[in-house]
Amino acid sequence: MAEQPEKLTKNPHDAYFRHVMSEASAAEGELRTVLPESVAAEMDWDAMELQSCSFVPKELQSRYSDVLYQTRWKGREAFVFVLMEHQSSSDNLMAFRMLEYMVAIWNRYLRKTPGARRLPVVIPVVVHCDPQGRRWSAPTELSDLLDIDPEARAALGDCLPRLRFVLDDLGATDVAALRARQLTEVAKVLLVTLKIAPGNRQLGHDLLPLARELQVLIEHHPREFDQVVTYLWGVGQTDLAGFAPLIDQLGPRAKEMMMTAAEQFRTEGRAEGRVEGRLEGRAESLRDQLIIKFGAVPDRIVSLLRVAEVSQLRNWSARVLTANTLDEVFAE
Structure with missing residues (x-):
């Protein structure tokens, strides 16, 4: 088997999301899906460079995960900031949080670029994954958070900040639609498992629609399959017997890899x-x-x-x- 998967027990959602979305090809597929077509057409996808930083404070890391890419948009320097919200309710202040993160990104840029007189574009994207499948219900624009009446809003006009982030609400997208996206197999499996795996007692059945993608991982990306299985053991509630329908589809190699991952997960749990x-x-x-x-x-x-x-x-x-x-x- 390939090298061991990244440990997922501390915060499995964060580790899994960052692991997959730190691969530029996976991030590109997701961004091409959710960004407006006119925006995606001007993005320099070949220049996508992952930044080794996180802007989520420690006290919120159980709720959010983030990745930042530096690239070029319309021939100019730009950043794409992707935040995943993976807890049980929409964050009503998400638009404000995104503004805070964008300011932090700009401050980081200014520290690294002394003498800069302009700021690069930062494109904010939020991926929402409610474990119970609920849809996003909070504002996606900063101006909607301001406590003012309609008359004051009209009078202030352009003086009001109107930051809006791009939302990918997995709760509003079914598994078939996620599989139909133009994504890498690794990214498809990520989005579907983030959506259906937490607390799931029948993953052996519910993951059957992903059999083809999982087979590709087993044959061509075994380390990524290890990563998926480790995540499933960490957040699901399905035992090995419960995975039987899926194993029957994937074959004996899948069963061996799943048993190995299960033992590793138990060993790491004891090591804690x-x-x-x-x-x-x-x-x-x-x-x-x-x-x-x-x-x-x-x-x-x-x-x-x-x-x-x-x-x-x-x-x-x-x-x-x-x-x-x-x-x-x-x-x-």
Whole structure:
């Protein structure tokens, strides 16, 4: 087998997304799909160069993942910033967050380009993946966040900031449509598994539409197949027997690779030792508290607890004592 896949247990969504989208060909396919045709036509795709940086603060890394590419657009220097939102609700302040990230990108550019008198274009893209399949419901334009009445909005006119980001809402796109996109097989598998894998108990059945793409990975990109399987073990709830329908389609090599990945995942889980065990124990304890106080806990909350950092679990545990609703516990 090829080299071992990147470890995904700390934050599987972030690691998987960044791993795939750090490959320019995968990012190109996604961007060609979601950007306006006139914008994509002027992009210098051959000049796409991944930047080794992230603008998401540590406290938000369980919710967002990002990649930044430097390229040229219409013959001028430009950046494309892609942010993935992979938690259980749309971020109402996403347009403001994107402005913050764009300013950070420009500041980074000015530090690296002393004497610059103009700023390069930054094209902001958000990929939204709700584990429960809900569609994006928050504003995509900064001006829509401003608390003003229609008359004031009309009077201020061009004085208002109107930043708008490009949204790729996976919750509004079915698996067939994702597979029909002009993407690499690796990118197609990424988007579909991000959409359907978290908390899924029947991945052996639900991944059957991806059999052809997964077969390509097994035959030509085995390391990428390892990466996919490691992600599935990390976020899904399907055991090896539950993968039987898919394994029957993919063959014995797939079964061997999946068993190897499963064992590696278990070994890495044991290697995390007491710290990881305490993290899981804290999450279980918090879930018990939530059940006692509010009754049944939705799957979206269980998924949120599964990938949370210890600081988040600590804050939520404190809020349980005074909160009247689940939303109050998990408010940003």
